[in-house]
Amino acid sequence: MSAPVLRLQHGRVSLALHQRRDGEGRPLLLLHGLGERTPDAVPEPLAAWPGPVVGLDLTGHGASDVPAGGGYYCEALMGDVDAALAHLGPCTIHGRGLGAYVGLLIAGARPALVRGAILADGPGLAGGGPTPPSPAVVTSLGSSPSRATPDPWAMLELSRDVRPPDYAATYARLASVNSGLDVAVAVVGVNRPPWLEAVVQEPGVVACSLPEALDRFAAVD
Amino acid sequence: MDAPEPLEDETRTYPGARRPDRQRRVDANGIGIAVYEWGDPRARPVLLTHGGFDFAATFDLLAPLLADAGLRVVAWDQRGHGSSDHAALYAFEADVRDAAIVLDSISPEPIDVVGHSKGGSVLMQLANALPHRVRSLVNLDGVPSGRNVPDIPDHQRTKLMADDLTARLDHRRRVATLQRKPGTIAELAERRSRMNPRLDRAWLEYLVTIGARRDPDGWRWRIDPAMQMGGFGPWRPEWALMRLPDLGMPVLAVLGLEPELMGWGTRPEDVEPHLPPDGRVVALDHVGHFVHIEQPRLIADLILEHLERAS
Numbered sequence: 384m385s386a387p388v389l390r391l392q393h394g395r396v397s398l399a400l401h402q403r404r405d406g407e408g409r410p411l412l413l414l415h416g417l418g419e420r421t422p423d424a425v426p427e428p429l430a431a432w433p434g435p436v437v438g439l440d441l442t443g444h445g446a447s448d449v450p451a452g453g454g455y456y457c458e459a460l461m462g463d464v465d466a467a468l469a470h471l472g473p474c475t476i477h478g479r480g481l482g483a484y485v486g487l488l489i490a491g492a493r494p495a496l497v498r499g500a501i502l503a504d505g506p507g508l509a510g511g512g513p514t515p516p517s518p519a520v521v522t523s524l525g526s527s528p529s530r531a532t533p534d535p536w537a538m539l540e541l542s543r544d545v546r547p548p549d550y551a552a553t554y555a556r557l558a559s560v561n562s563g564l565d566v567a568v569a570v571v572g573v574n575r576p577p578w579l580e581a582v583v584q585e586p587g588v589v590a591c592s593l594p595e596a597l598d599r600f601a602a603v604d
Numbered sequence: 605m606d607a608p609e610p611l612e613d614e615t616r617t618y619p620g621a622r623r624p625d626r627q628r629r630v631d632a633n634g635i636g637i638a639v640y641e642w643g644d645p646r647a648r649p650v651l652l653t654h655g656g657f658d659f660a661a662t663f664d665l666l667a668p669l670l671a672d673a674g675l676r677v678v679a680w681d682q683r684g685h686g687s688s689d690h691a692a693l694y695a696f697e698a699d700v701r702d703a704a705i706v707l708d709s710i711s712p713e714p715i716d717v718v719g720h721s722k723g724g725s726v727l728m729q730l731a732n733a734l735p736h737r738v739r740s741l742v743n744l745d746g747v748p749s750g751r752n753v754p755d756i757p758d759h760q761r762t763k764l765m766a767d768d769l770t771a772r773l774d775h776r777r778r779v780a781t782l783q784r785k786p787g788t789i790a791e792l793a794e795r796r797s798r799m800n801p802r803l804d805r806a807w808l809e810y811l812v813t814i815g816a817r818r819d820p821d822g823w824r825w826r827i828d829p830a831m832q833m834g835g836f837g838p839w840r841p842e843w844a845l846m847r848l849p850d851l852g853m854p855v856l857a858v859l860g861l862e863p864e865l866m867g868w869g870t871r872p873e874d875v876e877p878h879l880p881p882d883g884r885v886v887a888l889d890h891v892g893h894f895v896h897i898e899q900p901r902l903i904a905d906l907i908l909e910h911l912e913r914a915s
Contacts, residue, residue: 394779394830395692442693451634452683453701454693458836462776469777492769515843518733520704523633536633540697550838557766 388446393466399446400467401438408434409498411597412467412474414482417507417541418533420445428593429477433601437474439467441485443534453536456544457481457510461488468496475600480505481541483572484551487582490568491554494561499600502579503593504572511543513577519543548581559587564603569596614789614818618810620900622668623661624679630709632702638687639680639706643671649710650911652679653703655721655746655866657799657827659686661814662720666896669904675911680706682723684828686815694831696839700729707737714739714853716911720896721746721866728847740854740914742907745893747848747857747878748841751869772836782829786822789813796825799866802892841868848878855883856910858903860891867893 389400401421403413411432415421421438429436440447441460464485468474473496478486483502490500524535558567568588570579583590591599624640631637640660650670652663660679667677681688682699691698703726707715716739719727724746731738756764787795793808800808816823848855857875860867872887879885886906888895896903 392780394776395690448692450692451689452632452691452693452698454683454691454695454698456693456695456837458772459693459695462773465773465776492766492773515846518700518729518847520701520730520733522701522704522708540695543697545838545843547838547840553762553765556762557769560762561766 389470391466391470393442393463396442396448396450396463398442398448398463398466399440400470401440401446402435403438404436406433406435410435410437410471410474412464412471412476413438414464414476414478414486415441415444416480416482416505418444418538419479419506420532429597431594431597437467437471439464440532441482443537444532447532449530449532449534453534453540455537455540457485457488457541457546460485461492464489465493468493472496473498475499475501477501477503478505479503481507481510483508484510484546484578487551487554487558487568490562491557494558494567497558497562498603499564499566499596500558500568501593501596501600502568502570502572502582504574507541508572508574508579509576510541510546510578512545513547515545516543546576546578548577551578552581552585555582555585555588559585566599569599571596614813616789616806616810616813618664618807620668621664621807621810623664623814624667625671630705632683632705635683635691635702636689637680637683637702637706639678639709642667642677643675645676647674647676648716648911649676649678650716650718650907651707651710652677653717653719653723653727654679654682654685655723657685657831657833658720659815659827661686661811662894662897664810664814665900666904669900670907673904673908678706678710684831686826690828690830694828696726696729696835699726700733703727703730704734707734716740716742716914718742718744718907719746720744721893725844728844728851731853732847732850735852738853740856740910741851742856742858742910744858744895744903745860745867745870747859747870747875748844748868749870749874750841751871751874772832775832779830784824784827784829786819786824789823792816792823792825800894802862802864803894803897807897845878848875848883849880851880851883853882854910854914855880856906857883857885858895858906859885859887860893860895860898861887861889862892864893
């Protein structure tokens with residue numbers, strides 16, 4: 384019936400890694416957007432990828448755990464992806480929205496394990512913007528005890544986190560300098576929040592179509 | 605099996621230190637937060653908030669002085685610290701939220717708040733978000749500055765960042781199975797003295813008996829081993845500093861001018877341009893980052909005087 388799901392442990396959180404297509408060669412690792420989950424099947428626009436396709440449900444999303452009390456930030460989700468890389472070995476990443484930002488972070492932090500990051504449009508791309516938003520405190524979301532996903536704390540906190548352009552650009556630089564790839568990051572989306580506008584200016588980052596990005600990263604070792 | 609340890613006298617006292625009169629727990633969206641109180645429960649409340657890697661007992665010198673001056677003193681252990689529950693996720697915004705939940709458990713009326721180090725930043729953010737709930741604010745050596753960020757060339761900074769990211773992710777990979785290292789009271793105090801080099805060893809041993817638990821193989825700090833020093837993310841000192849001018853209540857910023865590993869190295873001239881209309885800064889020579897532990901009487905008097913102005 385349902386496709387195989389592997390459980391990975393990241394700290395106190397159990398994550399769901401979904402095998403969406405078997406195959407030979409380097410996997411394409413899908414990172415969903417804010418509030419999304421791994422799609423049930425390989426999306427048609429990604430079908431051209433020649434190897435296996437897997438998808439990770441980030442903390443508080445899909446079939447992954449919902450931790451108590453929120454406290455979400457993108458570097459913790461980068462740790463989610465690192466847990467998947469520890470299991471899978473080198474991958475090419477396709478990230479949508481929030482997953483695009485997290486995909487950029489892990490491409491910079493684990494340049495030997497990310498063989499190309501494709502940054503696509505999707506929910507949660509902008510986060511809370513380039514500077515801190517006005518302070519606000521919400522003490523309760525009336526969340527159900529069932530711990531259903533997506534976690535409302537994830538929806539709140541990951542749409543308020545600050546994403547400075549120079550911070551994002553540093554990750555792009557780390558990815559291109561330390562991966563050994565001529566192009567380490569491909570921007571295939573239309574929307575350009577300030578962090579992504581800065582990233583696309585960096586050497587080793589190209590703006591191109593999704594088919595071109597898939598072709599390019601399928602061809603690298 | 606190791607030979608059984610020789611019996612050690614495991615009680616510690618410290619001159620002037622007094623444990624809270626009452627303890628309770630509040631639920632912060634599934635995370636149990638330990639809350640402590642000193643003094644008359646009907647008196648004017650003041651909320652104390654500790655810094656990173658500390659816990660409420662670091663107020664065991666200051667709180668009794670405030671309680672004896674007629675206040676209801678409330679302190680709490682932040683998530684992952686002291687006797688509060690460990691969490692899966694730690695973030696500044698979550699600490700601010702937990703602080704608001706503790707505040708809700710004290711009084712619906714505006715109250716006075718005092719925060720040390722990171723606790724000062726948490727309270728500045730809280731006071732901005734809930735200005736109607738904060739009567740006055742005291743920040744104890746918790747106004748950040750960029751002074752302790754070393755001036756190094758860009759390429760070297762990028763290399764340092766790469767190494768830091770690798771170390772942090774490697775740590776995250778191990779975190780599910782991490783345990784704190786067991787030891788004697790003296791050994792734990794010795795380890796803590798690296799973060800608290802100016803503090804009396806007898807004080808640190810006193811803290812061990814509260815902030816650590818006695819396992820069969822020795823004492824272990826209760827603090828969650830998942831937490832690491834320094835933020836994991838793009839946090840910048842300016843983001844805390846920018847909260848200061850917006851505050852509409854009386855604000856007192858205290859600085860300890862002796863440079864320390866855990867401090868920001870902030871000078872009065874870094875703070876003065878950002879002070880709100882009803883704000884002032886007091887800088888203390890020959891005092892380190894832990895102003896309330898080195899000089900509890902002096903700090904209690906500054907707080908009491910500040911609260912008097914806010915009445």
